[in-house]
Amino acid sequence: MQRECDCCPEIAVVHETLVRDGVKSEVHLCVAHAQERGYILPSSEGPTLIVSKLLEQTKPVAVRAARACPVCAMTMAAIRAAGLAGCPQCYSFFEGDLGLIIERAQGGATVHVGRHPEHAGELVDRAAMRNKLAKELREAVSREEYERAARLRDALLQLGVPVDKNEVDIAFKIGSQGDEKDGAPS
Amino acid sequence: MSASGSNPQPPRSDADRVVPTSLDALIERDNAQGLIAPDSDCVVSSRVRLARNLIGYPFVHRATPDQLNDLVHRVQSARMSGPFQAGVRWVNVQATAAIDRLLLFERNLISRPFVESPHPRCVAISSDETTSVMVNEEDHLRLQMLAPGLQLQPLASRMFALDASLERSLEFSFHPRFGYLTACPTNVGTGIRVSAMLHLPALIMLDEIDRMKRAAKDMHLAVRGFHGEGTEAIGDFFQVSNQTTLGRSEIDLVEEFTLSIVPQFVAYERTARQTLVERDPASLDDRVFRALGILRSCRLLALEESLKFLSRIRLGVALGRVSDVTLAQVDRLLVEVQPAHLARSMGHELNTAQDEELAKDASPHTGKNRDDRAARATMVRASLNA
Ligand SMILES: [Zn+2]
Numbered sequence: 022m023q024r025e026c027d028c029c030p031e032i033a034v035v036h037e038t039l040v041r042d043g044v045k046s047e048v049h050l051c052v053a054h055a056q057e058r059g060y061i062l063p064s065s066e067g068p069t070l071i072v073s074k075l076l077e078q079t080k081p082v083a084v085r086a087a088r089a090c091p092v093c094a095m096t097m098a099a100i101r102a103a104g105l106a107g108c109p110q111c112y113s114f115f116e117g118d119l120g121l122i123i124e125r126a127q128g129g130a131t132v133h134v135g136r137h138p139e140h141a142g143e144l145v146d147r148a149a150m151r152n153k154l155a156k157e158l159r160e161a162v163s164r165e166e167y168e169r170a171a172r173l174r175d176a177l178l179q180l181g182v183p184v185d186k187n188e189v190d191i192a193f194k195i196g197s198q199g200d201e202k203d204g205a206p207s
Numbered sequence: 208m209s210a211s212g213s214n215p216q217p218p219r220s221d222a223d224r225v226v227p228t229s230l231d232a233l234i235e236r237d238n239a240q241g242l243i244a245p246d247s248d249c250v251v252s253s254r255v256r257l258a259r260n261l262i263g264y265p266f267v268h269r270a271t272p273d274q275l276n277d278l279v280h281r282v283q284s285a286r287m288s289g290p291f292q293a294g295v296r297w298v299n300v301q302a303t304a305a306i307d308r309l310l311l312f313e314r315n316l317i318s319r320p321f322v323e324s325p326h327p328r329c330v331a332i333s334s335d336e337t338t339s340v341m342v343n344e345e346d347h348l349r350l351q352m353l354a355p356g357l358q359l360q361p362l363a364s365r366m367f368a369l370d371a372s373l374e375r376s377l378e379f380s381f382h383p384r385f386g387y388l389t390a391c392p393t394n395v396g397t398g399i400r401v402s403a404m405l406h407l408p409a410l411i412m413l414d415e416i417d418r419m420k421r422a423a424k425d426m427h428l429a430v431r432g433f434h435g436e437g438t439e440a441i442g443d444f445f446q447v448s449n450q451t452t453l454g455r456s457e458i459d460l461v462e463e464f465t466l467s468i469v470p471q472f473v474a475y476e477r478t479a480r481q482t483l484v485e486r487d488p489a490s491l492d493d494r495v496f497r498a499l500g501i502l503r504s505c506r507l508l509a510l511e512e513s514l515k516f517l518s519r520i521r522l523g524v525a526l527g528r529v530s531d532v533t534l535a536q537v538d539r540l541l542v543e544v545q546p547a548h549l550a551r552s553m554g555h556e557l558n559t560a561q562d563e564e565l566a567k568d569a570s571p572h573t574g575k576n577r578d579d580r581a582a583r584a585t586m587v588r589a590s591l592n593a
């Protein structure tokens with residue numbers, strides 16, 4: 022049976038069972054997310070080949086333990102199982118994974134709008150966040166996730182930071198053709 | 208759990224007993240006292256909640272008892288403005304008798320999970336009982352404000368002032384992209400939950416409540432029962448609240464609730480009430496006055512029944528068909544018929560086993576035993592025959 026990646030709707034190719042403190046948890050990742058987390062995959066082969074190879078294995082093929090938050094030691098699998106993050110730092114450490122979960126839970130919203138603590142006013146590094154969102158936008162475009170790309174574009178504009186002209190153009194093109202191309206995740 | 212085993216509860220003292228003072232925060236005031244809360248014919252109460260967490264600590268479910276106690280001390284030594292200036296009562300919930308924890312819950316001052324949590328935890332309650340701050344619920348802080356009728360905007364501005372005053376002594380965790388950070392990813396961003404408790408008996412009588420629920424779903428609202436999260440709607444009361452907290456400012460959300468969402472439900476309900484009056488006034492009056500007759504004469508009264516009949520009487524009062532009962536009286540009874548309030552009014556010091564059982568029963572449908580039903584009937588009769 023095919024399984025979705027823990028972090029996105031892609032088909033998972035890495036399947037790992039982790040036992041930590043006597044608690045069993047499972048990890049399922051697509052090629053992109055497996056690589057992002059440092060799993061070493063035979064990179065020259067296409068995804069199909071990896072799938073068939075992995076399916077032959079009976080024991081986990083992963084070469085390293087799942088990443089854990091340096092502050093509270095929660096892994097993404099544990100966060101997913103609990104439905105709760107372990108500490109505020111988890112949100113920075115697992116920003117990519119949690120960002121996708123949050124987006125799904127929050128009706129597609131990607132960026133906070135509203136009040137903020139005084140101490141955070143100057144800390145909000147708009148340029149850094151913009152770079153992150155712009156990177157996610159490019160990834161969304163390359164994966165043909167147009168609806169998501171349009172939301173990221175909106176978030177970028179909402180930030181009120183100067184946005185690269187080319188990117189805006191790309192984003193607006195996306196927005197205009199978005200609806201029909203973006204299928205719902207299976 | 209081992210956490211609570213290694214952490215024995217301190218002996219109960221009088222300071223930990225919660226003595227109910229007034230219900231004014233929750234209910235409409237009598238006409239004689241002046242103020243009528245806006246839209247209180249259809250809106251019982253408004254509530255605003257904020258979730259906040261301190262930097263430098265894990266979230267509650269990952270924190271040690273020492274860290275949790277430390278958090279309580281940090282918050283207790285913070286200066287809290289607004290409703291707390293007139294007086295604050297700190298209740299050590301972990302050391303409080305089960306019946307009193309349940310009492311706080313019935314009064315909407317603490318959440319259901321906070322009644323039974325295994326963690327060291329406290330709640331600060333303002334002397335007017337409009338405002339509470341739970342420490343070590345799912346998040347380090349859950350701030351909450353209540354008001355009768357539809358009053359979300361004044362509540363929200365008071366809430367922001369309280370939040371700002373706490374921020375002067377406590378550093379809240381905040382992420383430039385995700386906003387205020389919370390244990391559950393579904394609360395990040397503003398961390399705000401606004402809700403209104405709606406009384407919709409006419410929509411139920413006309414079988415149009417599904418339309419209302421569908422509309423709520425389309426507007427991405429959560430619809431819950433009398434006691435919020437995880438409870439069924441009983442006695443025609445529905446709590447509507449926002450489901451998402453990211454990507455929209457608090458002010459926009461509160462404005463939408465105040466100017467669009469709640470008025471829309473109120474308009475549905477008022478139209479339905481008008482239909483009932485025009486179509487068959489005798490049948491409407493029969494339902495209302497039959498309920499009033501039962502509550503004025505019954506000798507045994509179960510909780511579900513009392514909520515059902517109180518709802519009908521409330522409808523009659525709101526439509527001006529019952530003149531010798533006030534909305535305030537009905538809203539007060541809606542709280543007082545509940546198990547912990549009833550047990551308190553009976554002067555019962557429940558033994559610990561019964562006590563714990565009472566608190567553990569997640570459903571509000573407790574009080575099945577004969578004594579409780581008799582006591583509830585006596586109490587309701589006394590109020591409505593006064
Ligand atoms: Zn993935």
Ligand SMILES: [Zn+2]
Nearest residue numbers: 090093108111
């Ligand atoms: Zn963490």
